[in-house]
Amino acid sequence: MRANQVLRIRKVEAMNKNLKQQTRRQLFGQCGIGLGKVALASMFASEFGAGSAQAAPMQARGFHYPPRAKRVIYLFMAGAPSQLDLFDYKPKLVELEGQSIPPSVIAGQRYAFIQPDAAVLSPRFKFAKHGQSGAELSEMLPHLSEVVDDVSFIKSVHTDQFNHSPAQIFVNTGSPIPGRPSMGSWLSYGIGSDTNDLPGFVVLKSGGNLSGGASMWNAGFLPGEHQGVPLRGSGDPILHVANPEGIDRKTQRETIDLISKLNQRRFEQTGVDEINTRIESYEMAYRMQARAPELMDFSGEDQATLEMYGVKPDDAGSFAKSCLLARRLAERGVRFIQLYHSGWDHHSNVEGGVRRQCKETDQGCAALIKDLKRRGMLEDTLVVWGGEFGRTPMVESSGALGRKMGRDHHPQAFTMWMAGGGVKAGQTIGATDELGFHPVQDAVHVHDIQATILNQLGIDHERLTFTFAGRPYRLTDVHGHVIGKLVG
Template structure:
């Protein structure tokens, strides 16, 4: 029926339809309403029934993923290597990098020692950098994985790989998979929300795309202040009654069009309007921090005189988690320190350490941490060699390093104080408990009750999944 409709369209009709529908399509893209194809109750029931076939007992109900875009240096933060201090200024041993190519580092690149002091914390004795004083206070809540690795060397494909399981745009984001697989707890907010701070992201909007899943599962970017989504509030002079009447009329027209052509995306469009209507009431309360105590604001380091968007986003992430949002992605860009890794890490850690630790403390004291999984990490790590190029104006920085980097986890189903994985004495290669990006994704799904091998979607004649044909649970961090 759909094919017949498209064949019968003239070029003029096609562009006319697009012109009428662009605003609605854009709104649908922004709102990406509730998961599980909220357009029809039948679709909800069908997906809920299918979900039971691939679910484990869930330890977590939701995820807050703190994505440090740009790749923070694990050697300045989590993986202390005294051997680098001993060998600073000397060329990297040739056998270490034999057969490998780098974008900016020469084969005689000198070793760069960690720029900060480290100290053991908590009952686990995990070593943390001095630039993480707040995380050190919750050291016993986190599980540290120092052996994550990836095949992707450049920022855009590596960020896509962490978020979608593929370095190529067009695959569903992990939040979209969760929305599709287990749905949404919230009636008034999307299942998948994106919060950004620090500037542009190399991976772009593809990192919260629904890919080939129904567009209802797309991530919805929120702003940390004011209206969370532009143009959701009623225009000046439009009262709720008039807005409701307009929406009812639009729904009737869309339903007629759906009956005519049978395109399921029309149902997505209808649901997007309904979600926008509900969000007009829910969003202002969500963004209103006036009811938060002074102690809570201080905990996150929120100070109107010293704005910190990441701090606001972390508090907003907690508020979204309270309201049943399934997957909250908090992006902080700016970690790409090809030059002056010491100054760059100190600045970014100063912005992110307190809010990230506060999020753990705040969730715990509200009884939410036990079923909220918190994830922290970037797209790859940093080399033990210095990136020094006078021609490029780069000194005392570190290059991209996919062979080994660090992530930490806390909350729902995570073994407190676990330390997994080990790198060699130079922090170059993983020598114990290697963890692939697909293993991280499989573990996140497992903690939410999903078997990553069975959560699939058939597209272009074959089943796809987040972890492709790879991935194993990181059992050593599971509580």
């Protein structure tokens, strides 16, 4: 019998024993609703009919319909890439270059730094159409232009948040307030993992600090085992995962068994579920000790693959290396792989900033799509690319045009793209007005993006819920619609 099966049996036995030891007062106090709420529910049942109170709840966990994707690789570009310099070409901005934006355009809008005399800034790069789909891309994306027919671009995404930290948290958790479960945690909770010796939700970081911090991969009020596990790009993927000198695998197994027995005894005494999370974490760490070194060993990758991604021999944790590692994690059954690459916040020198970030990320993104496709994995791996919001079509003030040449935060419209995982490839969804300011066709909210991602993994976003503090929560709150044009 496998160790995790034994652990589950022990948990059930301990819970049964704990319930037998409870008094009636303890039972009603700890059952999650309390005696008073039981009585209240009974009153509602009498008033509204027994059917409404006794109806069977919708299935919260598990697949709601056959999934089109087995896993997600989310390439999160923290700082907000400029869609106007990468994806959404606007000739009108060239015509109006240097002129003040009409007051009516920004009237009633909220921005981080925009002044009333803000001047229009034209696209900083040349654009051209590519592939059979004719997708129009900036010259800064030469590698992505090679795979545009495998990609669907969404040019009409909008969000409720206009500052980095709440906007990043919002995209990842469905709420701008820290403490809600992240998307990867919801997936781990809802449909579990395809691997027993690696976490179901893995986080890879490159490029610097993140405004949203660990709130973006936190489990929130879900059980702790569903939170994202950050892996380091060099050395041990997780600090202290390797045994110290003098400790072999047998000794480590005996040590963990002893600790598990002590934790189990404590659980039997208290019934605190966090103790089970602790037991699970020790077991996962033990399994990872055998798997993690092999995961990080790229010696089995041929030179052509390394060159395709742009991974260098002395690479200590670049975005390119994270993309290759993401493919290796996907092969090994990890459900949700999130790559965070920061450095896209260009309030000044947007031209130099975009040029630098594209040099760091474009090759890895395209290589990931090519690599998944040639291995037959793209069809069941959903790849998502995007930031927390977009950038404005004007600089922050007219006086800054000559020396700053940057763009402010723009929540009203930005571009994301998806590939694989059952998404209809080779299309562009949505459009913005002539200034790239507002969506004018097929507007897509961040909650719609979240609902669509869950949909591709066989989950109805309205049915995957968790009751906390007396109310059911879900990733999309009370919003969100699957993007029909994207998934067919």
